């Protein structure tokens with residue numbers, strides 16, 4: 001397997017006058033197609049780490065390589081392209097657009113990237129929605145679905161552009177334990193079917209232990225790194 005992500009000596013400091021160092025010299029790499037969980041107490045720096053990998057935030061120092069490319073050397077356009085094509089994001093709060101249907105929400109990243117959608121891409125969106133068990137509610141307004149259905153819509157949306165990496169920040173944080181299990185099985189299936197690399201932040205140790213690797217962040221440092 002090859003490395004799809006690598007962080008070298010990544011530090012993050014927030015603030016200019018009052019400095020708050022949140023990440024200390026993080027060195028980590030992730031194999032293509034691996035299923036990883038990131039755990040740690042609230043405030044330990046998990047989201048900051050994921051946001052840096054997703055280029056939503058910048059490291060104060062250190063290097064991040066994605067598919068072997070140094071993200072510091074990418075232009076703004078290349079970075080936007082990378083965010084859209086290589087990465088799929090899933091957040092605790094799914095940020096679906098309420099005035100659109102589930103299907104239209106799933107199509108949105110494609111529309112943003114390409115301007116318009118073809119029949120083919122609508123078919124693909126429908127296939128993904130079938131995969132995540134949304135065939136019956138695909139034309140419902142986003143607000144007229146259950147929490148679990150909304151989260152599955154967000155997962156389908158993250159998949160539409162065939163990302164190589166999915167970054168998920170507490171994707172089941174607001175769901176009950178049955179829906180949590182279902183969503184994790186779904187993410188695992190996607191990982192196995194498409195060999196998509198997953199980095200998932202979770203508070204739930206039970207869920208974390210199902211991953212191939214558990215990285216624990218404590219006070220901005222890697223405290224544990226367990227590979228199975």
Ligand SMILES: Nc1ncnc2c1ncn2[C@@H]1O[C@H](COP(=O)(O)OP(=O)(O)OP(=O)(O)O)[C@@H](O)[C@H]1O
Nearest residue numbers: 014015020022040041042043044045046047048049
């Ligand atoms: N944009 C920001 N500006 C300033 N400080 C921030 C910012 N984002 C996060 N922090 C600080 O960085 C630290 C780490 O936050 P982060 O969100 O990465 O933690 P976390 O482990 O994801 O926590 P949680 O599990 O509660 O989501 C916290 O002390 C937080 O206050």
